[in-house]
Structures are given as structure tokens and as C-alpha cells.
Amino acid sequence: MEFSSKLLENAVHEIAQLPGIGKRTALRLALHLLKQPEEHVHELASSIVRLREKVIFCKQCHNLSDMPLCEICASPKRNHSLLCVVEDIRDVMAIENTSQYHGLYHVLGGVISPMEGVGPQDLTIPSLLEKVKLGGVSEIIFALSATMESDTTNYYIYKQLESFGIKTSTIARGIPVGDELEYTDQITLGRSLLARIPFEASLSKS
Amino acid sequence: MEFSSKLLENAVHEIAQLPGIGKRTALRLALHLLKQPEEHVHELASSIVRLREKVIFCKQCHNLSDMPLCEICASPKRNHSLLCVVEDIRDVMAIENTSQYHGLYHVLGGVISPMEGVGPQDLTIPSLLEKVKLGGVSEIIFALSATMESDTTNYYIYKQLESFGIKTSTIARGIPVGDELEYTDQITLGRSLLARIPFEASLSKS
Numbered sequence: 001m002e003f004s005s006k007l008l009e010n011a012v013h014e015i016a017q018l019p020g021i022g023k024r025t026a027l028r029l030a031l032h033l034l035k036q037p038e039e040h041v042h043e044l045a046s047s048i049v050r051l052r053e054k055v056i057f058c059k060q061c062h063n064l065s066d067m068p069l070c071e072i073c074a075s076p077k078r079n080h081s082l083l084c085v086v087e088d089i090r091d092v093m094a095i096e097n098t099s100q101y102h103g104l105y106h107v108l109g110g111v112i113s114p115m116e117g118v119g120p121q122d123l124t125i126p127s128l129l130e131k132v133k134l135g136g137v138s139e140i141i142f143a144l145s146a147t148m149e150s151d152t153t154n155y156y157i158y159k160q161l162e163s164f165g166i167k168t169s170t171i172a173r174g175i176p177v178g179d180e181l182e183y184t185d186q187i188t189l190g191r192s193l194l195a196r197i198p199f200e201a202s203l204s205k206s
Numbered sequence: 207m208e209f210s211s212k213l214l215e216n217a218v219h220e221i222a223q224l225p226g227i228g229k230r231t232a233l234r235l236a237l238h239l240l241k242q243p244e245e246h247v248h249e250l251a252s253s254i255v256r257l258r259e260k261v262i263f264c265k266q267c268h269n270l271s272d273m274p275l276c277e278i279c280a281s282p283k284r285n286h287s288l289l290c291v292v293e294d295i296r297d298v299m300a301i302e303n304t305s306q307y308h309g310l311y312h313v314l315g316g317v318i319s320p321m322e323g324v325g326p327q328d329l330t331i332p333s334l335l336e337k338v339k340l341g342g343v344s345e346i347i348f349a350l351s352a353t354m355e356s357d358t359t360n361y362y363i364y365k366q367l368e369s370f371g372i373k374t375s376t377i378a379r380g381i382p383v384g385d386e387l388e389y390t391d392q393i394t395l396g397r398s399l400l401a402r403i404p405f406e407a408s409l410s411k412s
Contacts, residue, residue: 002302004277004295005270011257014250019238020231027296032225033254034261034270041258044220045251048239051217052247055240064211064240071210089210090233096208 001027060131062107062124064089072096072104079103081138085128085157087111087145095143103141106131111149112156120156128157132164142170172197207233266337268313268330270295278302278310285309287344291334291363293317293351301349309347312337317355318362326362334363338370348376378403 001023003009008030016026033041057063058070065071072078072092082103086092092105108123120126131137140161144150158168174192175184184192207229209215214236222232239247263269264276271277278284278298288309292298298311314329326332337343346367350356364374380398381390390398 002299004264004298005261005272007253007257007261007272008270011253014253017246017250018235020234025226028226029224030254030257031295033258036258038258040223041254044223045255047213047217047220048236048247049251051213051236052239052242052244055211055213058210064214066211066213089237092210093208 061105062109062127063092063105077102081136082141083128083131083137083139084141084143086143087150091143108144108153111144111147111153113149123153125157125160129160132161132166137166139167139169142168146173267311268315268333269298269311283308287342288347289334289337289343289345290347290349292349293356297349309345314350314359317350317353317359319355329359331363331366335366338367338372343372345373345375348374352379 001012003012008027011030011033012023012026015021015029016023018026021029033044055064055066056068058065058073059068060073061070063070063072067074079102083106084095084101084103085106085108086095087108087110089107092107095101095105106124106128108125108128110118110123112118112120112123132140140157142154142157144154154170161168172195173188174195175181175188181189207215207218209218214233217236217239218229218232221227221235222229224232227235239250261270261272262274264271264279265274266279267276269276269278273280285308289312290301290307290309291312291314292301293314293316295313298313301307301311312330312334314331314334316324316329318324318326318329338346346363348360348363350360360376367374378401379394380401381387381394387395
């Protein structure tokens with residue numbers, strides 16, 4: 001692309017480094033910003049700088065937070081003996097949106113992936129074990145995605161926790177609500193048969 | 207969405223105001239920025255602020271520029287008696303990429319659109335007429351899109367220029383290179399028949 005302005009070229013180059021944004025989209029965004037009031041552009045710029053500079057991780061659950069202890073960990077209304085292990089902060093947001101969970105979280109920051117060189121020490125697994133060692137945790141719920149790496153991570157943590165005799169569970173795999181049986185893949189269908197629950201229980205859960 | 211951090215919520219809110227970027231994409235971008243080195247985020251932020259604050263319009267062709275006169279208008283290598291009228295700066299970039307044009311441009315900044323309340327005075331049409339009045343322009347090429355608004359704009363400018371007895375032309379509408387005849391819409395095909403050129407001319411142009 002031929003740019004008539006170095007400033008424009010520079011802005012397009014910077015915006016195009018964002019994931020999923022190509023040169024064309026970056027140009028469109030840059031031209032859009034040019035038409036906006038100057039204070040809007042300042043707000044956008046300062047919001048991302050402040051985010052990068054000021055945001056911290058909750059020292060207890062490793063969720064993004066503005067304070068050393070996040071709102072969830074600091075809340076007296078939550079069940080502090082229940083711990084839900086998730087991959088990243090988007091999963092916390094997804095679970096919070098269900099309003100079905102009232103315990104605390106533990107954000108791993110990823111999953112064990114030898115292919116990408118991510119081992120247990122690169123995640124917050126040591127901090128999780130430390131937390132369990134200190135006591136006060138009665139149950140750990142694994143809420144990772146249904147991938148091979150996640151299963152490996154689940155199993156690794158499960159093995160590490162075995163000696164503590166703590167109750168562990170994993171979120172149910174099964175047919176999504178609203179899906180048709182015939183279109184469900186066979187692994188999910190097989191798992192949902194193995195993990196069947198008493199009919200009365202399904203009634204009380206809906 | 208439930209955010210654990212006000213800073214994150216604010217950044218996502220600001221990013222999601224960009225056109226074509228929803229809340230989910232904004233969150234993905236914000237989390238991506240969090241993982242980047244601090245100086246990268248500073249560069250992105252300052253590049254858009256500098257763009258908004260510093261970029262100006264060329265006083266002659268109204269293209270985006272870092273200086274009062276853009277590189278194209280200032281170049282002695284260009285044919286200063288040829289003027290190509292385009293809708294916006296992206297069209298200048300598209301034509302420059304062809305390397306087939308060596309005249310100057312005139313960026314209208316839009317097209318006449320009564321539906322959206324855009325009249326001739328909202329565009330740079332008065333400046334174009336002024337330029338023609340001053341003399342030195344031998345031909346004006348209309349290179350607007352093939353929409354109804356563009357045709358109206360073309361015609362309006364054409365009418366205004368009539369009294370100056372200046373040569374005007376419009377870029378050819380026809381079958382795109384590489385397209386098959388049978389899939390071309392009838393209006394384009396009809397126009398390409400009416401605007402047929404001598405066979406020898408088509409040879410010299412390729």
C-alpha cells in the first residue's frame with residue numbers, strides 16, 4: 001500500500017499488529033479514528049495504556065484485578081471452601097454469567113502443552129497446591145475445555161492432589177441444551193451415556 | 207459481561223466502539239495487549255494519538271498528508287494539468303498502486319447523497335471549481351465508484367465545469383479482467399458494449 005502520510009502509515013502498521021486485523025481493516029480503523037473527536041481518540045489510547053500499566057493479577061486466584069485481592073476472593077458472600085480451576089479469565093467471566101457458581105476460582109493461565117513448551121511450572125499450579133496445603137478447601141472443580149491438553153492438565157493436578165484426600169470433580173460433558181441427539185458427535189454422546197444422572201436430579205437442576 | 211477489573215472493562219468498552227469490533231473481539235484484543243511488552247502498547251497508543259493530532263489535509267488535493275502540500279502535489283514528476291477526481295483517500299491509494307496514472311488528484315471526501323444529507327458544499331467541490339477557474343488544468347478524470355450517488359456527483363461536477371470548456375472523462379466501466387462474460391451482470395455488459403474501443407487501442411493498453 002502507498003501511503004500519502006507517514007503518520008497514517010505508522011498508525012496502520014501498529015493497528016495491523018493486533019491479532020485478526022489485517023492492513024485493510026487497520027486502514028479502515030485509522031480513517032475512522034481520524035473522523036472521531038480528539039478526546040475520543042485520547043480516551044481509547046489512555047484506556048489501553050492504563051490497562052497495560054495498572055492492571056494486576058489477584059494474588060489468590062490469579063484473575064485480572066485492580067486490587068491485590070479481586071472482588072470475588074474478597075467477597076464474604078462466596079463459599080471460600082469451593083475452588084473452581086479454569087484456564088483463563090474468560091472462563092471466569094463465562095461461569096460468572098451463569099450465576100450458578102458461588103465458590104472461588106483458580107486461574108491457571110493456560111494448560112500443560114509439551115508441544116508449545118508449557119509445563120506445570122509455567123502455570124499457577126504450584127500456587128494451587130500451596131493453597132490446598134494451607135487447608136480450608138473442601139472441593140476442587142475442574143472446569144477446563146474438552147481438549148487433550150486440558151485433560152492432561154486435569155489429570156496432572158488430580159495426581160498432585162491425591163495425597164491430600166481432597167474431593168475433586170469435573171464439569172459434566174454431555175449434549176448441549178437445545179442440541180439434537182442425532183447431530184451430536186459420538187464421543188460426546190458416549191460420555192453423556194456413561195455420565196448419566198438420576199432423572200430426579202436433572203429436574204432439580206433446571 | 208462480568209469484568210473482574212474496571213480497567214479491563216473500560217479498555218474493552220473503548221475498543222468495542224471501533225467499527226466492526228464487538229465486545230468479544232474487544233476482549234480478545236485487550237487480553238492480547240496485556241501480554242505485549244509495555245513499549246508496544248505505548249507505541250500503538252501514541253501512533254493513533256499522533257495520527258489524530260498531527261495529520262492534515264493537503265491544501266491542494268485534500269488528500270491526507272504530513273505537510274501542507276502532499277508528496278503527489280509537490281512532485282515535479284507528475285503531470286500537473288491532469289486531475290483525477292476520487293471519493294476518498296483509499297481510492298488515491300488504489301489508483302497509485304496501479305502505477306498507471308501520473309497526474310494529480312482531487313479528493314472529494316464523499317459523494318453527493320441527499321439521503322444522508324450530503325450536499326455539494328459538504329464536499330471539496332467548491333475547491334475543485336476554484337482550481338479549474340485558476341487555469342492550468344487540461345483534463346479532469348472522474349474516478350468515482352459505480353453507484354447512483356457517484357453518478358449524481360459526476361453529473362453535478364460535469365455541469366458546473368461545462369462553462370469552462372474543459373475536457374472531462376470518466377474511467378471505463380466494463381468486464382473486469384479475468385471475469386467470464388456469462389456471469390457479468392447485464393448493465394455492465396451493456397455498458398461495455400456501448401463503450402467499446404478500437405481493438406488496436408486495447409492491445410497498446412495492456
